Amino acid sequence: MLVRRRWQTDRVPERDLVVLSEDPLNAETRLDERTPAITPAGRHYVRTHFPIPTGPRSIVIDGMGLSASISLDEISALPARSMVVTLECAGNGRRFLDPKVPGEQWGLGAVGTATWTGARLRDVLARVAIPTGTVELLFRGADEGVPKDLGRRIGYERSLPVPEALGDDVLVAYQMEGEPIPSEHGGPLRLIVPGWYGMASVKWLERISFLGAPFTGFFQKDRYVIDGDPLRHIAPRAVLIYPQDGAVVEHALWVSGFAWSGAAPVVRVDISRDGAEWVAIPSAFLQASPSLYGWTKFFYESILLPGFDEEWSLTVRAIDAVGNTQPLEPRWNALGYANNAVRPTRIRVRS
Numbered sequence: 001m002l003v004r005r006r007w008q009t010d011r012v013p014e015r016d017l018v019v020l021s022e023d024p025l026n027a028e029t030r031l032d033e034r035t036p037a038i039t040p041a042g043r044h045y046v047r048t049h050f051p052i053p054t055g056p057r058s059i060v061i062d063g064m065g066l067s068a069s070i071s072l073d074e075i076s077a078l079p080a081r082s083m084v085v086t087l088e089c090a091g092n093g094r095r096f097l098d099p100k101v102p103g104e105q106w107g108l109g110a111v112g113t114a115t116w117t118g119a120r121l122r123d124v125l126a127r128v129a130i131p132t133g134t135v136e137l138l139f140r141g142a143d144e145g146v147p148k149d150l151g152r153r154i155g156y157e158r159s160l161p162v163p164e165a166l167g168d169d170v171l172v173a174y175q176m177e178g179e180p181i182p183s184e185h186g187g188p189l190r191l192i193v194p195g196w197y198g199m200a201s202v203k204w205l206e207r208i209s210f211l212g213a214p215f216t217g218f219f220q221k222d223r224y225v226i227d228g229d230p231l232r233h234i235a236p237r238a239v240l241i242y243p244q245d246g247a248v249v250e251h252a253l254w255v256s257g258f259a260w261s262g263a264a265p266v267v268r269v270d271i272s273r274d275g276a277e278w279v280a281i282p283s284a285f286l287q288a289s290p291s292l293y294g295w296t297k298f299f300y301e302s303i304l305l306p307g308f309d310e311e312w313s314l315t316v317r318a319i320d321a322v323g324n325t326q327p328l329e330p331r332w333n334a335l336g337y338a339n340n341a342v343r344p345t346r347i348r349v350r351s
Contacts, residue, residue: 014042020104024048024145025184028109033242033256037113037287037297038084041182044112047089047104047198048184049156049219050145055188055204059124059172063138063209064131070124072188075172078119083169083194084294086113086260088234090197090224094336096343101336108239108343111260113294116192118173122166125208130162134210137165139191142204150218158202158224159215160193169194169293172205194293195262197231197338199224226333234262235340236326238269238298238318248348253303259286260295261320268319269298273305273312275328275344281316309351313344 017027029035029045036043058071089110091103104110136159144155164170171192174181181187186203193200199219224231238259243249259266269286270278287297298316305312317326330341 016043017046018107018109020106024050025052026104028107029112031109031239031241031258032244035241035258037295038177039112039114041114041176041185044114044185045087045089045110046184047110048143048203049147050143052183053142053144053204055142055183055186055190056206057188059189059205060207061125061128061209062207064134064212066128066131066210068128070127072174075119075124075189076174078123080117081120081171082115082117082175083171083192084113084115084289084291085192085194086111086234086293086295087198087201088237088260088262090199090231090337092237093330093339093341093343096341097330097332097336097339099332101332101334103336111295113260114176115178116171116173117175117178118171118192120168121170121172121191124172125166131210131212133212134162135213136161136211136215138207138209138211138215139202139205140207140209141186141202142206147218150222154218156202156219157215157217158200158219159211160200164193194291195233197224197234197262199231223335224337225335226337231337232262234260235338236261236263236266236318236320236324237340238266238316238326239343240314240316240345243314243345243347245345246347247345248350249305250350251305251308253305253347254299254301255303255314255316256297256299257316258295258297259316259318261318261324262293263324264321265289265292266296266318267321269296270317270319271300271303272315273303275313275315278317305349308349311346311348313346315342315344317342
């Protein structure tokens with residue numbers, strides 16, 4: 001279902017998304033030939049577990065005997081950093097698993113790329129001394145509710161190991177595309193963990209806690225795990241945005257799409273017209289991302305399809321700089337996470 005409606009802020013006048021559910025709001029980016037390389041807030045996918053809260057304008061910092069706080073104004077006064085980051089829901093592609101699994105039935109549009117601006121997390125925490133023995137940092141959002149299969153009210157919480165949390169690129173963000181972050185995207189303050197699935201980038205950030213032992217809460221141990229291991233880096237994926245599935249095309253065809261990976265930049269995109277023989281799209285047709293963490297747009301105009309009034313299945317796959325390759329077949333798991341298997345685009349050559 002394609003829905004266009006007013007947003008809650010005058011800054012973004014329209015919402016143009018494929019909506020899976022309204023309460024809580026879960027909606028996909030519409031991936032087609034008009035999808036821009038930078039996804040504006042009104043078209044960037046939205047993932048919520050509970051009703052959207054009023055996010056606080058300050059963050060409590062506590063745990064291991066510490067208690068402090070820092071306001072939005074104080075965070076905004078710290079050295080700022082802007083990064084283009086592709087965020088993807090860990091459930092993207094869940095709809096295509098067989099047998100079906102529970103959860104939001106995302107297609108391929110639970111992904112978006114935006115410029116996020118904020119202060120490095122380590123700068124935010126510089127006003128306190130990290131207690132000796134701290135092994136993880138716990139991040140709590142202001143959103144809370146009752147998960148369907150838990151039966152009690154909880155808040156959204158996720159943790160990061162200390163080395164990852166204090167890395168160069170983890171932000172406490174307060175702007176999306178140079179404007180205050182809309183509430184639908186976690187404003188006024190949210191965490192941005194580039195390269196990791198979106199569950200790590202906690203929205204409506206209200207509390208950061210130092211932990212002396214690994215966190216074992218619901219969204220760390222019961223959800224966003226595969227075989228008990230918490231998810232981390234986004235797996236490589238390439239998608240076609242043109243042509244669309246079911247299109248009727250000319251004999252000489254151009255294609256376009258996006259490719260991304262969380263562990264390292266995408267360095268190669270392969271294309272196949274039959275799922276058996278693969279050809280690398282020349283690197284000249286790969287548009288470099290403005291950051292290590294943004295998707296790569298590709299365009300290729302040299303696809304020749306033999307015959308007329310015939311059906312073909314075009315498939316693309318991504319390979320990143322450390323050798324991670326998009327799989328040809330789904331890797332099923334009980335909660336349907338990280339299904340980055342290739343998806344064919346079925347087309348017919350015009351007669």
